[in-house]
Amino acid sequence: MKKLFFILFLLPFVLLSQNKTEIEYFESGNKKLGEDNLFGAIADYKEAIKINPKSSKAYYGRAVAIWHLYLKELEREDLSLAINDLNTALSIDNNNYRFLLKRAELKYQQNDDYGTINDAKNAIDGFKNFYNKETDVPEVYVNPIASRIGYTNVHSLNDEKIEVYYMYYYLTGSSKVQLGDYDGAMNDLNEAIKIGNSQFLYYPMCYADRGYLKYQLGDLNGALSDLSKSIELLPGEVPYQYRAYVKFELGDLDGAIKDISKSIEFNPNSFYYATSSYFKSQLDYYKQAEQDILKAIELEPENIEFKYLLINYIYYSGKPNEALEELNKNLKNFSNTPLYCFFFEMRAQIKIGINKSFEVEKALGLNDIKGGCLDLKKGLELSKKLSEEDLQNFEYLYFDTDKVQKLIEQYCN
Secondary structure, three states: OHHHHHHHHHOOOOOOOOOOOHHHHHHHHHHHHHOOOHHHHHHHHHHHHHHOOOOHHHHHHHHHHHHHHHHHHOOHHHHHHHHHHHHHHHHHOOOOHHHHHHHHHHHHHOOOHHHHHHHHHHHHHHHHHHHHHOOOOOOEEEOOOOOOOOOOOEEEHHHHHHHHHHHHHHHHHHHHHHHOOHHHHHHHHHHHHHHOOOOOOOHHHHHHHHHHHHHHOOOHHHHHHHHHHHHHHOOOHHHHHHHHHHHHHOOOHHHHHHHHHHHHHHOOOHHHHHHHHHHHHOOOOHHHHHHHHHHHHHHOOOOHHHHHHHHHHHHHOOOHHHHHHHHHHHHHHHOOOOOHHHHHHHHHHHHHOEOOOOOEOHHHOOOOHHHHHHHHHHHHHHHOOOOHHHHHHOOOOOOOHHHHHHHHHHHOO
């Protein structure tokens, strides 16, 4: 981002021929964009804009170049700069469906789902209006929706229509998934998959998003099929992540662990490590689970839920004293958090010797029934303060009030 800001705003560009026209700078920018010389393209588009501040296509070209820079470096500021250029282009040519569709695409990457849907709908309206008004559309012409704007390929009007509608359905469908409009999302993603093909940008993600949607709707086999198709087309962290969830729900824990490990290869983040640890703990692979959660904590040391899982794994691996020591060390740090009740519950489990099935297994714990009962009651009292929002924010934890109450009645009265 600093490098881009430096080029855009601070230093003059390298001196170019002073007698170049706007069109020459624009075409030079297109050529450099096609060669992946992004900073050179940005410089040329800026010169074209200096000559003609009303050149909407130069603003559009610079937006595309900056967007490609964002894809390489993932600087959110670059994405905002690209959208700013598209805003300017649309202020000059406000019905240009090509500009609207590109802005919809960038807004989707900015997680602006409502903005994405609005721009995509306006792009379709603009597309219809444009070709209804034009009477001299040539039989073949340069494709304007290509990701780079130095167009060299010639397409038919039907190709243009397919590509515009494909992008519309992909962007609206994926946005509707995020907004919880599952019926609308299913309809739009079905349309995108039907009219697109493997050569289209984002086509593998159509299957990934539809697979995730089916997972949310409980169609696990359908989700597995779609996510496997997405991975076949283009392996990536997201479809592997989603397929790991599906396999976990289907009882294929080894398959779930393999898939989340693939996600980690693409992007070794704390969430994937924590998920891997959780999957392994369900197979009683506590030593491996402990190793994974320690990596997650290293990446995100302030995450309380990760620390709870670590204590959990230490305890179930047969080390109650070590688990209790780790818990007490952390307990005071969590007194003002929604997780406070879980730590009392966990300490009660360690003191009494409660296994994963919430049954007493004395050899597992410290045989401190009295101390454990006090902690159970404290945890139950604190759990009543949990809000619905608190519960929704937990990735791995659930406070089972009924089971805790049953333990209290059985052992503490």
